[in-house]
Amino acid sequence: MAKVSKKKLIIEHSGKSFSELGYELTSLESVAKKCGITKSAIYYHFKDKAALYKAVVCPEFTALAQKIEEYTQTGNAVQRLNAYIHTFGEFLISNPDFSAIFAREIANGSKTIPDECIEQLSRTIKQLAKILHAGISERVFEEESPxxxxxxxxxxxxxxxxxxxxxxxxxxxxxxxTLPLEPEFENIIELLSKKIIKGLQC
Amino acid sequence: MAKVSKKKLIIEHSGKSFSELGYELTSLESVAKKCGITKSAIYYHFKDKAALYKAVVCPEFTALAQKIEEYTQTGNAVQRLNAYIHTFGEFLISNPDFSAIFAREIANGSKTIPDECIEQLSRTIKQLAKILHAGISERVFEEESPxxxxxxxxxxxxxxxxxxxxxxxxxxxxxxxTLPLEPEFENIIELLSKKIIKGLQC
DNA sequence: ATAATTTTACCTACCGTTCAGTAAGGAGAA
DNA sequence: TTCTCCTTACTGAACGGTAGGTAAAATTAT
Incomplete structure (x- = not known):
């Protein structure tokens, strides 16, 4: 076997299914089918469905927190907030699967997000709080809840x-x-960033 | 019967369950139990689960559209946009059940929202588009997608x-x-309204 | 041979849905 | 009044299907 570990395969396919159908409607049998294995093989690699979900979701939160910290260190507050929004935004826009899972979690009371992920999320908001604080010191931002x-x-x-x-x-x-209402926005990140920064400025 | 009609009871209890657990995890048997009737009684009043969901959700969308149109007719563009945000916001904040259902629908690709509701939703966005258009005429708003x-x-x-x-x-x-990060916002509607209007102004 | 991996076969539980049946009550004719 | 007829509102049991999960046998790799 050209060692493409089945474990990774399972994570990939289940991730897609979790994002498309949600946790409940994702059946392990259908995931197994897509992987070309049986349901029981999944149970060899993961304790249960919840553990599989964790394995899908945690690395994504970690990667996000990593990027946020990496790209929002330099510049003035406005530049850093802009970088924060762009980094967050590009991560979400270019990871629609993660986006969909995140959306479901938010709609769901985030009951199934493990503490490990919450910690990663708190890393990003800490960074945001720092940037907002810097903006207050620079007298460009009004004080507001991160x-x-x-x-x-x-x-x-x-x-x-x-x-x-x-x-x-x-x-x-x-x-x-009367009005043509386009349902698509090409550059939503930039539009949003501009509006939020403007809304926050003194 | 002089008593409260069972049909209303079913709508009330299922609405709560749909908002707390979502469509899939809401079992008709548990709803029936809460109503003090049997599952079959639900099938007497509603064709199937989807029809029950519709009966829960449609009146809410209609009531929302109604209120939006009622409260955003007078004043200048800034006042009307402020009224729009407040009316929408207060409806959502004071109807947490509807809010939760709406959130799930958004996270879910809105597959289960009937056309009837979409039409009501389009009423509100038409109204928003009018307000934004008025703002452009008054030269207070930049052009932006509704x-x-x-x-x-x-x-x-x-x-x-x-x-x-x-x-x-x-x-x-x-x-x-370092920073105290309060997870609650008392007056989120007003905060949001101010920031969005500021972000939109020329 | 031994350990790692995967399949087969199966269990239990629950869910939406259907359906036959029934108690209560009103309408109309005798 | 009373008998018949029909409707409303509901019950209880059952069906077909699918889900997560497990034990043990079988296969594969080292």
Whole structure:
């Protein structure tokens, strides 16, 4: 065997399924089928469904936190906040699977996110808090809760993919009206970043 | 029967369950139990599970669209946008069940939202588009996609309840740090409204 | 041979759905 | 009044299907 470990295969395919169907509707049998193995083989590698989910989700949160810390160290507060939004945004936009899983978790009360992931998430918000604090020192930002700013950044970006078909359906009802309402935004990250930074400035 | 109709009871209890557990995890048997009837009684009143879900969700969307149109007719563009955000926000904040269902739908690709609801949703965004257009005429707003603004308004508000426990867990990792990060925002609607309007102004 | 991996066969539990049946009550005719 | 007929509102049992999970045998790799 050209050692493509089955474990990785399982993580890949189940990740896709978790993102497309959600945790509950993802059946291990269908995942096994896609991997070309049986359901029991999954149970050899993972204790249970929840453990598999963890194995899918944790590395993603870690990679995100890593990137955030890497790219938001230099420059003034405005530049750093811009970098924060862009780094977060590009990670979400270019990882639609992770985005979808994150969206479901948020809608779900985040009950199934393990503490390990929460810790990674807290790394990013700590970084955001630092940037906002720097902005206050530089007298360019008004004081505001980092959680609120985080939500203003993350939730629209996360929903960007998941609301696509919703926007299209809504557009079907509005397209005959006066205003042309395009349901797609090419450069949502830049648009959002500009608006949030402007909204935050003194 | 002089008593409260069972049909309403079913809608109430299932609505709570749909919002707490989601569509899939809501079992009709548990709903029936809470209503003090049998599962079959639900099938007497509703064709199937999907029809019950519709009966729960449609009136809410209609009520929302109604209120939006009612409260955003008068004033200048800034006042009307402020009214739009407040009306939408207060509806969501004071209807956490609807909020949770909406959040799940967004995370889920909105596959289970009936067209009837989409139409109601399009009413609200048409109204938003009008307001933004008025703002451009008044030379106070920059041109921007109504869909983007809608997302900036709706997704943070919707996630406000559902992220509560997430924020608390994240705060547990950050509270010992330099910045005190409060996971609660009392007046999120007003905060959000101010920032979005500022971000949109010329 | 031994350890790692995977399959076969199976269990239990639950879910949405259907369906036959029934108690209660009103409408209309006798 | 009383008998018949029909409707409303519901029950209980069962069905087909699928899900997560497990024990043990079989296969493969070292």
């Amino acid at each position: 959680f609120l700013i985080q939500m203003m950044i993350v939730t629209p970006l996360i929903s960007c993919h998941t609301t696509k078909s919703l926007r299209e359906r809504v557009a079907n009802f509005t397209q005959s009206e | 869909f983007l603004i809608q997302m900036m308004i709706v997704t943070p508000l919707i996630s406000c309840h559902t992220t509560k426990s997430l924020r608390e867990r994240v705060a547990n990792f950050t509270q010992s740090e």
